[in-house]
Amino acid sequence: MKDYTMKLKEIVLEASKLIDDDMVVNAKGDKGDDLVTNFDYEIEKFIIDRLKNLYPTFNILSEEFNSNALLGKDYFVIDPIDGTINFANNMPIWAIQIAMVKDEKTISSIIYSPTLNQLYYADEDGAYCNDEKIQVNTRNYKKCIYGGGYGSESEKLIKMGISERYLRLLHCSSISYAWVASGILGGAFFYNINKWDYLPGFYLIEKAGGQTLIKDKWQIAGNESFIEECKQMW
Numbered sequence: 001m002k003d004y005t006m007k008l009k010e011i012v013l014e015a016s017k018l019i020d021d022d023m024v025v026n027a028k029g030d031k032g033d034d035l036v037t038n039f040d041y042e043i044e045k046f047i048i049d050r051l052k053n054l055y056p057t058f059n060i061l062s063e064e065f066n067s068n069a070l071l072g073k074d075y076f077v078i079d080p081i082d083g084t085i086n087f088a089n090n091m092p093i094w095a096i097q098i099a100m101v102k103d104e105k106t107i108s109s110i111i112y113s114p115t116l117n118q119l120y121y122a123d124e125d126g127a128y129c130n131d132e133k134i135q136v137n138t139r140n141y142k143k144c145i146y147g148g149g150y151g152s153e154s155e156k157l158i159k160m161g162i163s164e165r166y167l168r169l170l171h172c173s174s175i176s177y178a179w180v181a182s183g184i185l186g187g188a189f190f191y192n193i194n195k196w197d198y199l200p201g202f203y204l205i206e207k208a209g210g211q212t213l214i215k216d217k218w219q220i221a222g223n224e225s226f227i228e229e230c231k232q233m234w
Helices: 005-018 038-054 084-088 153-160 173-181 195-207 224-233
Strands: 025-026 032-037 059-063 073-081 095-102 104-111 118-123 126-129 146-148 167-168 187-191 212-213 218-220
Touching: 005 104, 005 118, 025 212, 032 038, 032 084, 032 126, 032 153, 038 059, 038 073, 038 095, 038 126, 059 126, 059 187, 059 195, 073 084, 073 167, 073 173, 073 195, 104 173, 104 195, 118 173, 126 146, 146 153, 146 173, 153 167, 153 187, 173 187, 173 195, 173 218, 187 195, 195 212, 195 218, 212 224, 218 224
Parallel strands: 059 073, 146 167, 146 187
Antiparallel strands: 025 032, 073 095, 095 104, 104 118, 118 126, 187 218, 212 218
8 A cells, every 4th residue: 555545544544533423414515305414515625625634735625615626636535425315314325425535637536435344445455345356347237136226227227238137236436336346236336426526536547447437427347348349238
């Protein structure tokens, strides 16, 4: 593990300790159908403060406070709680995630799920979960299950000859991509999500031997068999 990855890991672990039983949940979004909690703000502020102290020349793109920030060549992306609706309803499919970009290339990422006790990280040394090296599975795409966010993914699976019964709508890109990297899922695909939603997971998957694809606003990642089929279909 590189020194900068270790620093990010420590920051995320510290940030997770801010979560307690005093949760406040509010509606968010144009339709009011999304949620935000006090911990989204508290965790994001904590991480931003720590990163600014350690890397003052880096820009920061984050969901709650810096969603329109200019990136430049060196920056961080932060999602303080990915899967907030799950989190707010005590469903354990959510995570804190960060990616570090240097000279316009991702060099490190962290995805931490406290409730699942899964700490994923990646850098040039490889991809890991709880300090054990991970890799994507090598199964044929028709023999895998998949992660997504909305029902529209079912149409894509059906076109690929896969039953929609093999789709798991986790509504959490971080965990979906992490499970691709660790071989649980053959792939995951989301539509028109933000850089803080997909960049940490994309990097983790690439370092675990998988592939990523952005096509027509779809953010797709998976094993070789799945991605090759997606390239043919899209």
